Amino acid sequence: MYFAALLARTEDGWEASDTELDDVETLSDLADLAREASPEEDTVFVLIEQEDSWFGLVRVDGEEDPRIFVSDASAAARSAYGELLLTDELLGREPGADDGPDLDALDLDGTEDGESEEDGDDDEEGGDTAAGSVPHGPVGDGRLLDDLGVTEKELRNMDPNEALADIAAALGASDVLETVR
Template sequence: MYFAALLARTEDGWEASDTELDDVETLSDLTELAREASVDDDTVIVFIEQEDAWFGLLRIEGEDDPRIYVSDGAAAARSSYGEILIKELLGDDLDGDAPDLDALDLDGTEDGEPLDQEEEDEEEAPDVAADAVPAAPIGDRLVLADLGLPEKELLALESDALAEIADALGAAEVLETVR
């Protein structure tokens, strides 16, 4: 189950609106939805959360390119709305055109820990699509730094992240009204 909301900054503070993502198929659709909510090309933040598996932020300011942050790339890549954000961050390589990891001659020792012979024998061919997306935060980690949520705090968020983000922005009450 998804939760999505738009927060638009105005002269009077933040205005929140519940967002329906049914018609969103591309990043352009999501960006257009956010720009429609903007007042005088002010900042708009789109929150997308899939239960407690991952959350994503899309920040729009005027006609600038969107800034994107996703809390867990691999989890988001397994969902339709997360995939929209991931494709923008990593390119269209999620549909099977990912780099050929076998050609890179990766043997598992790249992180400095050699594989045991048993582990090497048990190892199967990597799932290219899964390996193409890290199970870690990806995107613009400074997406909200100027609004009161520094990178370190953003990376530390886990469950109920959107409430903590809204609190840091001074928008907790308006976000709660649409939840």
């Protein structure tokens, strides 16, 4: 189950609104949606979580490029909403790089050239180690909440089930976020 909300800082404090991401196709669309929530160009966060799996934050400050943090890139990559956040730049890939397997290198049994069926292409944690793969664990700007009292270490160690509530509490926005949950 997904939850997505906008949290906008205003002169009166934080305002939260539930948001639908069904019509959002790119990170640029997401940033535009966030900017619309704050006509004064104040800070806006897009908060996204998939229960028991991952959470993501997008911080938009006026017309600046969005800053992104994703708690578990490999889990988010299996989600349509997560794919919005996992840009080539965030993952350290060349724009337009194909992150899928090289189909020409596959044998008919589905293994790569020179690889036994038992070897597979998974690392010890179960992730794909092929070139261009999505890393396990957090990616992005872990310091996007530093100025608001949440350190990179705290952000990276948050439980995905509690992260958005913990972030809202640190910002003094628990009540407004809870009203849209």
